[in-house]
Amino acid sequence: MKLVFALLTGLVFGAGIAISGIMDPAKVLNFFDVAGAWDPSLAFVMGGAVVVTFVGYRLVWRRQSPLFGGRFQLPTSTAIDGRLVGGSALFGIGWGIAGFCPGAAIPALGTGRWEVALFLLAVIAGFSLRRLLPSVLSKAAT
């Protein structure tokens, strides 16, 4: 049941992504192109999603635990550091170059366009690069 629930949840999220226009790089890049072919549509995606999540989370957290057991697991870090700011800055640069972000590209894979698979493989390469970083940095320091 838990896996069926996760599948349906992914379907709802993915349908939202597909309908919203955020999985279309042309719209994403135009959202950021304030000085050019500006298309402000995507502000409505973030606005709608945050309002529903803000209210929905507070309703859900009235429960003792999630439906399928365990406990609510929320990020506990509060550090505002170079990793957070630098990583977010890099993420935005990549988003502005490719026009895809991971949450949009996963549903976009379902359209069958090969470029989407290429993007996700590149993202995974980026994850791997990050996992190599600490050892590279510590070797450089010695």
Place this chain on the structure above:
Amino acid sequence: METAFTPIGSLGGGLLVGLGAVLLMLGLGRIFGATGVLSGVVFVEDRAEMRWRLALIAGMILAPGLIFLITGAMPTLSLPVSPAMVVIGGVIVGLGASLGSGCTSGHGVCGLSRLSVRSLVAVPTFMATAAITVFLIRHVFGG
């Protein structure tokens, strides 16, 4: 390349995205962060965790097909950039999202909703660098 202003579709899609995030919290008690979900199935550290993440990803990938079945049309997707830029952007997205512990879904949707101070820093940061990047590519270098 011009795109049509779609406030209703974008708002409706955003409401569903939010519903997806709330459902994952209700069912499994988790944040809906695409970066964490994707890296959790690539670098498997816990098999039980990997299974629900795979089911979630499968649902996400099936979504455009479901929309095709209902409406008779695939959602539009046009790529104004070259495959090389898709790859370069992708690597930077992956590196940045894992360093910054989140992306548009994790920090944007879920983090802002929790009023997480880290997300309140992360979101304006990546929005600004994305806008600057698009400005430089389109209006300074004329790409």
